[in-house]
Amino acid sequence: MNQDKPHVLVIDGMALLFRSFFATAMSGNYFKNDKGIPTNAVQGFARHVLAAQNIMQPTHMAICWDKGMNTFRNELFDGYKANRPKPAVELVPQFDMAQELSEHLGWKNFGLVGMEADDTIASITHKWQDDARFTIVSGDKDLLQLLHSSTEIAFTKKGFTIYDMYTEDRFQQEYGISPLLFPDVKAFMGDSSDGYAGVKGIGPKTALQLIQTYGSVENVVESLHLLKTGQRTKIETDLDMLHLSKQLATIRRDVPIDAELDHLQLQNIESDKYDFLYDQGYTILARQLQSTK
Structure with a gap:
C-alpha cells in the first residue's frame, strides 16, 4: 500500500456498538447516566475508535451505520436476518446517542436508509480507492470481499487492541481466489x-x-x-x-457518498468538548480523553 496517500480508518459503527454493549451487559453493567439511560455501548464504541486510531494512526476517518431495520435485502428475501433477536431495550437508545457523540467529537457519520453499514463501507473504499489507503475495522467476515491493494481489514479479536489483520495477499494465499x-x-x-x-x-x-x-x-x-x-x-x-x-x-458499492475526501480529515478533540461528555454521563470516556491530553 502506498504510505504517502491519506490513510482512512473506516469504522463499522454497528459492529463496535454491539460488541461494546455485550462486553459489559453480560455482567449487568450498563453505566447509566443520571437520566437512567445506559451508556455502556456508546462509551465502549468511542473508546474502541480511539484505541484503533492510536494503533492505526490514520489521517482520515469515516464511521458507518445501518439506518433503520429493513434494507433492500429484506425486499429480496423475507427471511433475511429474520432469525436475529431484536436488540436489547438497553441498547436501542444508544444507536442515536453513538451517532450524536461521533458528530460531537468531529467524526464523520455515514449511512443511508435501505442500505447496511457494509454497503456504505464498500462505497467509501470504492469511491476513493485510487486516492487513499483504507483500514476497515469490523468483526464482520462478509467484508473480506472488499480486500484490495488499497484496502486492508482489521477484524476485532480481543479487547480494544487485539486485531486479526487481513490483506488481499493473505486472503489469496488462504482461499486461493x-x-x-x-x-x-x-x-x-x-x-x-x-x-x-x-x-x-x-x-x-x-x-x-x-x-x-x-x-x-x-x-x-x-x-x-x-x-x-x-x-x-x-x-x-x-x-x-x-x-x-x-x-x-454481495455487498453493494453504489451508495451515494455525499462528501469530499478532505471532509474526513481527523481533527484534534478540543477540551471544550468535555463538558458535553460529562453532561451526557460519558464519564469513563471523558476521563480517558483527558488523561491522553
Missing part, C-alpha cells in the same frame, strides 16, 4: 446468521473448491454436467436459492 469471489463461495454455503440457506448439503470446503475450480456461481451452473451426480442434484434442487444467496451476499 480473488476476494471479489467471496460472495460466490457464500452463495453455495449460505449464512445461518443472515438467514439464507445457499445450497443444502454444500458446506464451506466444497463451496470454496467449486469456486476455485470454476471461478463463479454462473460458471458452476454452466458446468453442472461435469459435476458428480450428488453435487449436481443438490445444486439443481436449490438453484433459485443459490442465485438469491449470491445477491444477498
Whole structure:
C-alpha cells in the first residue's frame, strides 16, 4: 500500500456498538447516566475508535451505520436476518446517542436508509480507492470481499487492541481466489446468521473448491454436467436459492457518498468538548480523553 496517500480508518459503527454493549451487559453493567439511560455501548464504541486510531494512526476517518431495520435485502428475501433477536431495550437508545457523540467529537457519520453499514463501507473504499489507503475495522467476515491493494481489514479479536489483520495477499494465499469471489463461495454455503440457506448439503470446503475450480456461481451452473451426480442434484434442487444467496451476499458499492475526501480529515478533540461528555454521563470516556491530553 502506498504510505504517502491519506490513510482512512473506516469504522463499522454497528459492529463496535454491539460488541461494546455485550462486553459489559453480560455482567449487568450498563453505566447509566443520571437520566437512567445506559451508556455502556456508546462509551465502549468511542473508546474502541480511539484505541484503533492510536494503533492505526490514520489521517482520515469515516464511521458507518445501518439506518433503520429493513434494507433492500429484506425486499429480496423475507427471511433475511429474520432469525436475529431484536436488540436489547438497553441498547436501542444508544444507536442515536453513538451517532450524536461521533458528530460531537468531529467524526464523520455515514449511512443511508435501505442500505447496511457494509454497503456504505464498500462505497467509501470504492469511491476513493485510487486516492487513499483504507483500514476497515469490523468483526464482520462478509467484508473480506472488499480486500484490495488499497484496502486492508482489521477484524476485532480481543479487547480494544487485539486485531486479526487481513490483506488481499493473505486472503489469496488462504482461499486461493480473488476476494471479489467471496460472495460466490457464500452463495453455495449460505449464512445461518443472515438467514439464507445457499445450497443444502454444500458446506464451506466444497463451496470454496467449486469456486476455485470454476471461478463463479454462473460458471458452476454452466458446468453442472461435469459435476458428480450428488453435487449436481443438490445444486439443481436449490438453484433459485443459490442465485438469491449470491445477491444477498454481495455487498453493494453504489451508495451515494455525499462528501469530499478532505471532509474526513481527523481533527484534534478540543477540551471544550468535555463538558458535553460529562453532561451526557460519558464519564469513563471523558476521563480517558483527558488523561491522553
